[in-house]
Amino acid sequence: MIDFFPIEYYYAIYINLSLFIILFTVLHTLALKIDDPKNIRYLNAMGAFLLIFIVIYMGLRPISGAFTDMVTYAAHFNRYANGYPIIVDTDIGFHLFMKFSSQFMSANIFFLLCSFMYIYPMYFISKKFFDKYWFFSFIMLVVSFSFWPYGVNGIRNGIATSFFLLAFAFHEKKILMILFMVLACLSHKTLLLPTLAYIITLIHNNPKTYLKTWLITIPLSLFLGSVWISLFSSLGFADDRLGGYLTGKADAQFEDLSFRWDFLIYSGSAVFTGWFFIFKKGFKDVYYNRLLNIYLIANSFWILVIRANFSNRFAYISWFMIGIIIIYPFLKQQFYKNQNLVIGRVLMLYFSFTYFMYYIYYS
Secondary structure, three states, X not given: OOOOOOHHHHHHHHHHHHHHHHHHHHHHHHHOOOOOHHHHHHHHHHHHHHHHHHHHHHHOOOOOHHHOHHHHHHHHHHHHHOOOOOOOOOOHHHHHHHHHHHOOOOHHHHHHHHHHHHHHHHHHHXXXXXXXXXHHHHHHHHOOOOOOHHHHOOHHHHHHHHHHHHHHOOOOOHHHHHHHHHHHHXXXXXXXXXXXXXXXXHHOOOHHHHHHHHHHHHHHHHHHHHHHHHHHHHHOEOEOHHHHHHHOOOOHHHOOOOOOHHHHHHHHHHHXXXXXXXXXXXXXXXXXXXXXHHHHHHHHHHHHOOOOOOHHHHHHHHHOOHHXXXXXXXXXXXXXXXXXXXXXXXXXXXXXXXXXXXXXXOO
């Protein structure tokens, strides 16, 4: 267990290490071409270091109330280790995994395994989609605004979203793809929404339709926000927790229940990127269209309930995809003469939002 850092500085250490890596990577984009062998060696070495470091640093963190839900999970784990049965009937997949693990490993090793299950799929899909340039995708995912909270707090949700991403790495093996989507839904039922979105894109995969829908949800939320919150609360989404998320006590980070323009702008970064490359640059990639459309459907749902107390729970159903949606076109096709420089700027700008929110907005 890594307990030699003060718990209150745990994330600060991570985010500042990320800043150093981002700056060092930007320097490489200034000095070397993207396909330079020296650059490829750097990407592989730094990527391997970052992968191993995050898994260990996040996974072996102290079991502390500073990470909120971690204590709850540890309590469940200890109960299962002592022979207690599973009494929950939601997200049963994660609880079965927890009970199984409790029979032969400690809680600390369990959280290390959870960290691996959360982070390794990000590496795997980055490697699968982008080959030798995988590091750029991986670092975009692990410096995202929502990456850390869902690794140390919303653990089930984080693992579920990673399983969902992992499914796309097996798009040529439909059985495995379906299996990982099912595992994602069994780990956290909110993943039913992006899974349903995926099914919808199999029927209609035109980004123009979902871009228009996304834009329409903004005025619908502005003028009828409470109506949508009441509607979805009464219908229930995935399980009974929806009502609590929408109408319960406010999350400390989402105390302001006004329309969150700041988070809409953050969400819009992926929307703008998709629109720009598909319609302005003529980028054609069926898998990119599908990822973007799934994001647009899930994010549209969040916009409708953006004033809800726990709208962050719904934001993450789409936000976990932002990093890969933004970087995808840059790593698949050359659009600029000095594309490496552009990628460096994108990395810096994207990470700046995460850094700003931590040190300025939430300070």
